[in-house]
Amino acid sequence: MINCGLAIVISILLILYFFHNVFVHPLRSYPGPLLWRSFRFPYVISTQRGELHNRLKDFHTKYGPVVRVAPNELAYADAAAWKDIYANRPGHLPFQRNRTWFKKMRPDEPNSIVGFDEDDHARYRRAFANAFSEKSLRDQAPVIESHVDEFITQLKAPISGPQGLDKTVDFAKWFNFLTFDISGDLTFGESFDCVKTGTEHFWVEITQDFGKGLALIASVNQYYPLDKLLRYIIPKHILQRSKDHRAMSSEKAQKRVALDTDRPDWVTPTKKYNAQKGEFTDPEWGINLLVIAFAASETTASALTAIIRELVQNTGVLHRLTQEIREAFEHESDIAIASTGNLAYLNAVISEGLRLCPPAVIGIPRIVPAGGDTVCGKWLPEGTYVSYNQYPANHQSYNFHHPNTFLPERFISPDPKTDNMAGFQPFSVGRHNCLGSKVAWNEMRLVLARLLWSFDISLKNEKDRWDWGEQKTYILWDKKPLEVVLRNAGNS
Numbered sequence: 001m002i003n004c005g006l007a008i009v010i011s012i013l014l015i016l017y018f019f020h021n022v023f024v025h026p027l028r029s030y031p032g033p034l035l036w037r038s039f040r041f042p043y044v045i046s047t048q049r050g051e052l053h054n055r056l057k058d059f060h061t062k063y064g065p066v067v068r069v070a071p072n073e074l075a076y077a078d079a080a081a082w083k084d085i086y087a088n089r090p091g092h093l094p095f096q097r098n099r100t101w102f103k104k105m106r107p108d109e110p111n112s113i114v115g116f117d118e119d120d121h122a123r124y125r126r127a128f129a130n131a132f133s134e135k136s137l138r139d140q141a142p143v144i145e146s147h148v149d150e151f152i153t154q155l156k157a158p159i160s161g162p163q164g165l166d167k168t169v170d171f172a173k174w175f176n177f178l179t180f181d182i183s184g185d186l187t188f189g190e191s192f193d194c195v196k197t198g199t200e201h202f203w204v205e206i207t208q209d210f211g212k213g214l215a216l217i218a219s220v221n222q223y224y225p226l227d228k229l230l231r232y233i234i235p236k237h238i239l240q241r242s243k244d245h246r247a248m249s250s251e252k253a254q255k256r257v258a259l260d261t262d263r264p265d266w267v268t269p270t271k272k273y274n275a276q277k278g279e280f281t282d283p284e285w286g287i288n289l290l291v292i293a294f295a296a297s298e299t300t301a302s303a304l305t306a307i308i309r310e311l312v313q314n315t316g317v318l319h320r321l322t323q324e325i326r327e328a329f330e331h332e333s334d335i336a337i338a339s340t341g342n343l344a345y346l347n348a349v350i351s352e353g354l355r356l357c358p359p360a361v362i363g364i365p366r367i368v369p370a371g372g373d374t375v376c377g378k379w380l381p382e383g384t385y386v387s388y389n390q391y392p393a394n395h396q397s398y399n400f401h402h403p404n405t406f407l408p409e410r411f412i413s414p415d416p417k418t419d420n421m422a423g424f425q426p427f428s429v430g431r432h433n434c435l436g437s438k439v440a441w442n443e444m445r446l447v448l449a450r451l452l453w454s455f456d457i458s459l460k461n462e463k464d465r466w467d468w469g470e471q472k473t474y475i476l477w478d479k480k481p482l483e484v485v486l487r488n489a490g491n492s
């Protein structure tokens with residue numbers, strides 16, 4: 001009897017909630033699918049199924065550039081939203097990162113540079129910015145170049161053996177090896193040696209679950225007080241792995257920070273700045289170096305994997321790019337970070353890869369600040385979740401012509417009538433934009449130039465062709481293997 005009464009009460013509350021969201025809520029005039037406008041659960045289920053990017057893409061096609069995707073959330077595919085949501089607007093309060101995505105596992109954990117606390121963020125950002133100045137990047141270039149050199153040497157080794165056989169490589173794996181080795185070196189002062197050993201280091205292996213973990217945390221946190229149960233919902237062995245990983249990161253961070261050295265990396269300039277302006281605590285170093293090592297690697301590996309997939313699936317583009325690179329350099333040793341900056345077609349290919357397959361697939365929502373504010377000319381109540389979602393937005397024909405086609409030419413001479421380049425912000429804008437965008441560009445140009453100079457590259461299996469968006473995303477791309485055949489091009 002009590003159960004029956006409870007069920008009736010819950011049903012009535014749900015119906016009232018539904019009517020409130022659809023007919024009374026301040027966002028009621030925004031278009032979107034009825035179930036999503038009424039309840040949060042379709043968004044959460046879609047996130048957990050890894051298909052949110054495709055659902056949002058379809059919604060933006062059907063409903064236009066602003067869609068209500070949950071009772072309190074709007075998704076934007078309108079370029080004007082970038083400035084309103086992410087940039088600093090004089091006279092406006094900042095739109096903070098959404099706490100549901102970044103809630104701490106333990107209250108005594110410090111915030112990180114990607115956290116929601118704006119004061120801590122500004123303090124970290126000012127310090128780490130020194131590691132990404134033009135001078136610091138120049139100092140770090142030889143470190144990146146030596147890792148890329150080791151990567152190419154490893155790929156070449158069996159091919160230049162006695163049989164001179166072609167070699168099959170899974171680039172989804174190998175780009176991870178390379179980018180994590182580089183960021184291990186530049187954060188913790190030592191490479192993870194994935195390229196050297198041809199295997200994933202334990203630290204790197206665990207980070208492969210980060211996206212899924214973030215997606216789960218963000219989903220559960222939507223349902224107060226369920227979030228209190230988070231630590232009981234996550235299986236014990238996963239919690240333990242996560243603790244081990246944190247402990248290993250802290251240990252590595254402390255070891256690196258304790259070193260009295262001028263090695264060119266992301267710690268030396270930050271430490272020098274801190275020596276004058278105020279030190280980080282050990283836990284602050286630990287969490288930030290962990291976050292930066294991850295942010296630098298996963299994204300760049302995703303971009304490189306996507307770009308190579310698009311190249312081997314679009315052989316006309318591959319041919320033109322290979323020609324540009326081989327004509328630009330006489331010797332392999334001429335290919336360096338400084339010498340690859342101005343290759344027009346290479347830059348266009350990378351941009352188009354970032355447009356079609358953005359590593360930051362969807363935007364982490366921001367929150368409209370106290371008192372409410374405007375986005376794209378319309379006032380929104382405080383507390384509204386808002387985000388610009390790159391993958392869904394970049395695939396709309398009202399933003400880019402032939403939006404689903406890999407067309408680097410659109411970046412060679414952009415036509416504002418067909419392509420709205422203001423919407424193309426793969427590294428975001430404003431005070432939280434990517435700190436390492438120049439590093440990413442340096443790495444991507446160098447790796448692609450070295451690869452295409454040395455190898456003729458083709459798909460292992462001609463039938464292994466598919467659209468990048470078919471993969472699942474858990475905040476980040478859940479990348480499928482990319483098996484390609486490398487044939488030594490005979491250049492030296």
Ligand code: HEM
Pocket residue numbers: 113114125292295296297299300303358359360364426427428431432433434435436437439440
């Ligand atoms: C193709 C590669 C990359 C892409 C597409 C990318 C994209 C992004 C995006 C979109 C953001 C903003 C996230 C947000 O708004 O919440 C971001 C933040 C960040 N990225 Fe990258 N990133 C890349 C590579 C790198 C590299 C190489 C580093 C090197 C350290 C790096 C470090 C960071 C950091 C520290 C932040 C947080 C900045 C802040 O909140 O102030 N990223 N990245």
